[in-house]
Amino acid sequence: MADSPWSTLGKPAREFNMGQLKLNGRVFLAPMAGYTDTAFRRLARRHGAAMVVTEMVSSRALFGNGREKSNELMEFTEPERPVGVQLFGGDPKIMGEAAKLVMDEVHPDVIDINFGCPVGKILKCDAGSAILKEPQRAGWIVEAMVKATEGKVPITVKTRAGYDAMDNAVFEVLEAVEGAGASALAIHARTRSQMFEGKANWDVITRLKQKAKIPIIGNGDVKSAEDAYNLFRQTNCDGIMIGRGSMGSPWIFEEINHYLETGKPMKSPSLKFRLGVALEQLQCAIEVRGERMGLLEMRKHLTHYFKGFDGAKEMRQNLLTSNDPEWVMKSLAEIQASLPAEDPAVPVA
Numbered sequence: 001m002a003d004s005p006w007s008t009l010g011k012p013a014r015e016f017n018m019g020q021l022k023l024n025g026r027v028f029l030a031p032m033a034g035y036t037d038t039a040f041r042r043l044a045r046r047h048g049a050a051m052v053v054t055e056m057v058s059s060r061a062l063f064g065n066g067r068e069k070s071n072e073l074m075e076f077t078e079p080e081r082p083v084g085v086q087l088f089g090g091d092p093k094i095m096g097e098a099a100k101l102v103m104d105e106v107h108p109d110v111i112d113i114n115f116g117c118p119v120g121k122i123l124k125c126d127a128g129s130a131i132l133k134e135p136q137r138a139g140w141i142v143e144a145m146v147k148a149t150e151g152k153v154p155i156t157v158k159t160r161a162g163y164d165a166m167d168n169a170v171f172e173v174l175e176a177v178e179g180a181g182a183s184a185l186a187i188h189a190r191t192r193s194q195m196f197e198g199k200a201n202w203d204v205i206t207r208l209k210q211k212a213k214i215p216i217i218g219n220g221d222v223k224s225a226e227d228a229y230n231l232f233r234q235t236n237c238d239g240i241m242i243g244r245g246s247m248g249s250p251w252i253f254e255e256i257n258h259y260l261e262t263g264k265p266m267k268s269p270s271l272k273f274r275l276g277v278a279l280e281q282l283q284c285a286i287e288v289r290g291e292r293m294g295l296l297e298m299r300k301h302l303t304h305y306f307k308g309f310d311g312a313k314e315m316r317q318n319l320l321t322s323n324d325p326e327w328v329m330k331s332l333a334e335i336q337a338s339l340p341a342e343d344p345a346v347p348v349a
């Protein structure tokens, strides 16, 4: 399409190679511990995310008494494919063994490494963004994982712009993991010390892309289709990942794909549509995780779905304090059914 933003970005919209894996799009769901559970990942895929990733799993726990919890975190359903399992750990040998185990037992399409988590207990195991203090070790870890999996599954990494400062460390990580056989690098454009504060610095993504031989996936602060276009345009990155912008709105991937393909914004989803998606997610969470856990896991998602409309606060208060899954499901279904197909027009002031 002549006026498609993709034509100005100079990339084929629906082609993205991650090693031997061919993906049908360039916009991915970012891994988020406690959020990107199987129900949410399924919805993100159905609403246009080209790939999804599990919550992070400890490589050590796979060989110890955290195995049961790890199995839960790694569990995914076929409609989620292509799906990556994200591992964290600092020991190349254990990460290699963990990658082999995950490949043989779970069969994901990608194994991703978390080199970005800023949380103290992860840093203490030399994992997450601790790698930015010793970029060479990133290469050793990737090398061990590529070797252990015999190149049969793409190994990708996700990291941050720096540890305390935006220095050279992330470029050294890129060089090390590229040399060791990583298939892509995703970059959350904040330092470890920034946590999630301040604005993401997309310049780092631009500079990484200029140096990289492997695909670079930009991440940080994309909350709309326009942000997505700007991130591609400003940085020339190969793909993008959306985290918080998808909470309570997994259709954001569709909105971005539509905008990039047509140059036009998609019509805003009605409240009926939005609560329909929430209901579907609740049904899926209960189906997969059982009534009690499904409802518990869904509470934080419902907080995001019930925002920004009249009466949202009261509905949130009722639905989020009930321990009765059947009642919550019934009430949500009734609210959704009672809504008009289209939102009433807002009078122009």
Ligand SMILES: Cc1cc2nc3c(=O)[nH]c(=O)nc-3n(C[C@H](O)[C@H](O)[C@H](O)COP(=O)(O)O)c2cc1C
Binding pocket: 030, 031, 032, 033, 034, 035, 055, 056, 086, 114, 115, 116, 117, 158, 188, 219, 220, 221, 222, 241, 242, 243, 244, 245
């Ligand atoms: C609640 C939460 C949990 C997260 N968990 C992970 C994780 O397990 N692994 C990871 O690589 N990044 C994790 N992240 C970081 C996100 O993947 C992403 O890099 C970050 O939120 C910036 O992107 P955004 O501005 O689109 O949210 C998490 C972020 C949030 C908000």
